[in-house]
Amino acid sequence: MSKLGLFDLAVRYGKLTALANLSFTVAEGxxxxxxxxxxxxxxxxxxxxxxxxxxxxxxxxMDGEILSGRAPEEIARRGLSMVPEGRRIFAGLTVQENLLVxxxxxxxxGAVADDLATVFDSFPILGERRHAPAGAxxxxxxxxxxxxxxxxxxxxxxxxxxxSLGLAPKIVDExxxxxxxxxxxxxxxxxxxxxxxxxxxxxxxxxxxxxGGRIVADGDAAGFAAQDLLTEAYFGDAA
Amino acid sequence: MSLxxxxxxxxxxxxxxxAALGIALIFGVMKLVNFAHGQFIAFAVFALIVPxxxxxxxxxxxxxxxxxxxxxxxxxxAGLAVLAERLVFxxxxxxxxxxxxVASFALGVMLQNLLLVTYGxxxxxxxxxxxxxxxxxxxxxxxPLLQLIVIGAVAAILAGLALMLKRTRIGLEMRAAAEDFGxxxxxxxxxxxxxxxxxxxxxxxxxxxxxxxxxxxGVADVRMGGQIMLVAFIATVVGGMGSLPGxxxxxxxxxxxxxxxxxxxxxxxRPFRDAFLYGLVILVLLARPQGLFAPAGAKPRV
Numbered sequence: 001m002s003k004l005g006l007f008d009l010a011v012r013y014g015k016l017t018a019l020a021n022l023s024f025t026v027a028e029g030x031x032x033x034x035x036x037x038x039x040x041x042x043x044x045x046x047x048x049x050x051x052x053x054x055x056x057x058x059x060x061x062m063d064g065e066i067l068s069g070r071a072p073e074e075i076a077r078r079g080l081s082m083v084p085e086g087r088r089i090f091a092g093l094t095v096q097e098n099l100l101v102x103x104x105x106x107x108x109x110g111a112v113a114d115d116l117a118t119v120f121d122s123f124p125i126l127g128e129r130r131h132a133p134a135g136a137x138x139x140x141x142x143x144x145x146x147x148x149x150x151x152x153x154x155x156x157x158x159x160x161x162x163x164s165l166g167l168a169p170k171i172v173d174e175x176x177x178x179x180x181x182x183x184x185x186x187x188x189x190x191x192x193x194x195x196x197x198x199x200x201x202x203x204x205x206x207x208x209x210x211x212g213g214r215i216v217a218d219g220d221a222a223g224f225a226a227q228d229l230l231t232e233a234y235f236g237d238a239a
Numbered sequence: 240m241s242l243x244x245x246x247x248x249x250x251x252x253x254x255x256x257x258a259a260l261g262i263a264l265i266f267g268v269m270k271l272v273n274f275a276h277g278q279f280i281a282f283a284v285f286a287l288i289v290p291x292x293x294x295x296x297x298x299x300x301x302x303x304x305x306x307x308x309x310x311x312x313x314x315x316x317a318g319l320a321v322l323a324e325r326l327v328f329x330x331x332x333x334x335x336x337x338x339x340x341v342a343s344f345a346l347g348v349m350l351q352n353l354l355l356v357t358y359g360x361x362x363x364x365x366x367x368x369x370x371x372x373x374x375x376x377x378x379x380x381x382x383p384l385l386q387l388i389v390i391g392a393v394a395a396i397l398a399g400l401a402l403m404l405k406r407t408r409i410g411l412e413m414r415a416a417a418e419d420f421g422x423x424x425x426x427x428x429x430x431x432x433x434x435x436x437x438x439x440x441x442x443x444x445x446x447x448x449x450x451x452x453x454x455x456x457g458v459a460d461v462r463m464g465g466q467i468m469l470v471a472f473i474a475t476v477v478g479g480m481g482s483l484p485g486x487x488x489x490x491x492x493x494x495x496x497x498x499x500x501x502x503x504x505x506x507x508x509r510p511f512r513d514a515f516l517y518g519l520v521i522l523v524l525l526a527r528p529q530g531l532f533a534p535a536g537a538k539p540r541v
Contacts, residue, residue, distance in 0.1 A: 052421060073424045076426055090418045101415045150426075
């Protein structure tokens with residue numbers, strides 16, 4: 001059974017169609033990149049999966065269970081976690097408090113403490129500054145915090161929206177290294193929105209190319225860079 | 240004289256701070272300015288007495304021993320606020336902050352009319368804890384016992400609330416939700432639990448204000464929440480919408496300024512004390528339009 005399935009999913013804002021009848025599935029442990037130009041519907045797609053955006057039609061399933069129509073917190077409690085665009089760190093909370101916000105639903109209290117220790121081991125800077133306000137961290141550190149915060153919910157499926165936004169290329173390398181290592185370690189299924197298909201190709205995985213709320217291509221990320229499909233997605237059929 | 244002034248300032252400011260907190264708590268998680276808060280206070284006042292149109296009230300709950308009385312009135316305040324959230328504000332959760340504010344006005348008017356129908360429109364004499372007016376010598380001053388109790392209770396409530404917000408699960412979730420509710424929900428924080436919790440706390444704080452007002456004035460008046468609601472709302476704006484420490488600090492400041500003006504204005508200007516007070520408020524807002532302690536995340540949307 002697939003980890004995540006979208007069936008005929010549509011999202012509309014008023015008369016504007018953000019997602020037009022999308023269908024695809026993601027296998028357990030898979031790494032899926034979603035790429036495409038601005039306005040392609042990438043963030044709407046993540047929003048519709050996480051419950052933050054209401055679907056006009058169709059449904060989303062995780063482990064065969066229907067998520068559509070549920071509140072974001074219920075979806076989160078079923079094992080889906082989100083690293084949102086712009087990180088959305090709780091700036092006034094301490095680093096440690098940020099990490100603990102999402103652990104309320106966990107019954108394995110001992111494991112929460114272990115996970116916290118693991119985060120501080122893998123990101124010593126977060127450990128050093130655990131009692132400092134999260135707003136005082138640098139952009140790269142905040143991205144690591146956002147990823148760690150999502151992991152603290154003990155997710156099975158993690159959505160990551162534009163992790164490279166506003167970060168220096170070297171930091172982006174590190175963010176992806178960490179993400180891939182964590183994925184391998186925990187058997188996570190990852191869905192990553194990444195504007196740069198070149199970056200996706202370098203990291204490796206499956207890639208969906210979107211344009212105008214539709215999927216225009218689906219395949220191995222490494223194979224995409226060389227193809228005309230990309231040009232077509234960004235510039236249209238006239239290119 | 241001057242020591243007495245300190246106690247006046249602290250007790251008045253403390254009550255303003257508690258009332259302002261009641262508004263700031265709900266604004267923090269819901270971006271709702273709850274203009275029904277004054278009527279929550281009035282409702283808790285009238286919950287003490289037996290319904291009748293008489294000029295002298297008969298104590299109902301108000302005649303119980305103090306610990307039981309306080310527990311009951313706090314529970315009534317919290318219950319009313321939670322009920323209001325469930326019936327009025329939850330269905331409107333996705334509405335604009337302005338619609339929410341208008342709904343809170345409507346709720347306030349309905350509550351006030353409910354009290355008018357049940358108790359009549361005339362203010363009533365209520366003698367709650369009459370012994371508390373007795374003066375107690377403190378150093379060089381003679382301070383009414385009630386004032387000391389109010390100052391102590393306010394300090395205890397503020398400390399308890401700070402501990403709750405800092406140390407408990409629901410406190411952490413409320414602070415996270417106040418910064419970014421959508422993100423908190425994406426992390427599994429239950430919106431209904433956090434919002435109901437904020438309303439319950441706010442309602443209980445309204446009940447505290449009600450008890451102090453009745454004990455201080457000896458009157459139950461349908462309109463008595465309105466004045467303090469106005470001051471409390473101003474305190475939340477001056478403190479910075481959404482900032483709980485800001486609401487407390489501004490409440491204390493306004494109380495202190497009010498007591499100082501009362502003491503030091505020339506006698507012929509004293510009737511216009513509030514004009515001077517609000518003039519100061521305008522000056523503060525001109526200097527810091529975002530309030531004294533505006534948090535980064537919460538911009539006022541109303």
